Amino acid sequence: MVGAATLFLAACASTGNKGGEDSARGVETLSMDGSFTGEVIGQAAPDSGFARLRIGMTPSEVQDVMDRAPDRQHSYESGKRWIPFYYGNDARRMQVLYRGEGCLIFTDGNIWGGAGGDLVQIEVDPGGACYQP
Template sequence: MPQTVPATQMNQQARPAKKGSKTAKAEQPTPPVQSAQPVAAAQPAAPTPETPSGKIGPGMNSKGEVVDSSRVEAGYGQSVKGLRDWEGEITGKPAPGSKFTQLQIGMPMKQVTDLVGQPSDQGAYLTGKAFIPFFFGSDKHRQELVYKNQGRLIFAGGSMGDIGSAHLVWIIHNASEPAYR
């Protein structure tokens, strides 16, 4: 059991020793140092097997399934590194027989639509990076494809001058996805 270290050292007369004095430097038993983490926090809590991150996000149920794709937020799914070092996220559990299981983060939009077919609805929006002056990286805009009873696929747009090359960055599995956004 860790003990706390006294705030000041004491000499034999039970008075605080002055800093730099011989009594402060005299051999005294060294008290054990308190660990940086409390004993209770030494064992991390195991995440629930239903969700990879152990958190239940908005638009999700306690089983880790997405019930409302429009309310899902980033950070509650499984972070993955995909093709060509693209980083992305997979949220929810795939529906039985879902074509989304063939997909990998980092795939170009053309390759994805060749594998899973045309979406039932789609839309696009700007991200906050679009308003940063002199930002020439990717992810200034995103394209969202909706597939009925499968979920949604989010693509990050290319950088300046590279408008048509969107890559898959987020897969949202939702077995009860409506046909339209």
């Protein structure tokens, strides 16, 4: 029994991403305040708005950088919504599309609608295929 548990734990530990490039998606990036990691998928053109975005920004900071509101947005429940006694700000998420740039995902609050508003994913996709309403 102990051997099976050890093998299970070793397998779980070996699949974790310790920062850097994840071959399936993107790059883990530390937030501006260093309190969590987010993900950047793709490489933004140096002169684009997405090149100036940072994980951890609020929606209003993003709009200031982009100098416009998003073209489309929607909110959805994350898997954390179903964790008993989870009171964090990530029970809901909000995805926004900036046409010609790509998609952003923000935390969108706890189960009561409070908190949220941290940029956790930047996906560079000028074609907009990243937007999944």
